[in-house]
């Protein structure tokens with residue numbers, strides 16, 4: 743067991759033009775762990791991901807990925823991270839394989855290596871047969887799975903998913919949640935899954951509740967419910983956020 747956390751955030755604060763958005767956030771995600779970052783619209787989930795990936799950088803506090811500080815050892819830190827953004831970023835007019843090849847090239851893979859790695863990940867998400875299909879012809883759930891496959895091609899130890907199930911039907915959402923759990927259990931990838939949907943939390947999941955830029959809770963779903971003496975996670979969430 744690797745005891746260096748896949749992600750470690752310490753006392754992270756951030757403001758947009760003087761308006762505070764994240765307030766002294768600290769959390770750690772262990773290797774192979776699945777954690778849900780649960781927060782309503784505007785809680786600061788996307789901003790947290792933007793700071794981890796360094797799309798924004800003017801912040802206070804520390805962020806380490808696989809033990810590497812994202813500022814001081816940026817390339818090592820980011821070699822360990824895969825991201826599925828809230829907005830889909832596939833090129834709809836290219837085939838699945840072409841999208842993956844493009845990502846491989848960006849990560850310095852030769853064409854053969856990118857093909858091998860892409861094929862392996864497509865197999866894992868059950869889309870091996872669609873590799874020559876234009877992305878435009880895939881369903882929303884299939885597109886999300888392609889994005890996950892793409893995000894894992896460079897074998898990151900941490901996968902960030904920002905509301906990955908938006909727009910999907912219930913069966914596709916469930917399948918995506920299950921796939922993410924399998925990645926943790928079978929491949930040792932740590933997953934931070936941001937959502938505002940309480941029904942995406944499964945029994946036993948670790949839940950981090952973010953509200954107005956503050957981390958209000960960090961515990962197993964059942965422990966949160968028991969600790970507050972409420973009926974379910976929805977009630978726990980309401981209790982904490984109102």
Ligand SMILES: Nc1ncnc2c1ncn2[C@@H]1O[C@H](COP(=O)(O)OP(=O)(O)OP(=O)(O)O)[C@@H](O)[C@H]1O
Nearest residue numbers: 758763781782783784785786787788789790828938
């Ligand atoms: N570029 C920006 N400039 C100014 N304020 C911003 C910017 N992006 C986000 N905000 C504000 O920061 C706060 C946190 O937004 P953020 O997008 O991180 O929340 P979120 O939890 O991801 O929400 P959602 O579930 O709606 O995606 C909100 O009040 C939002 O209005």
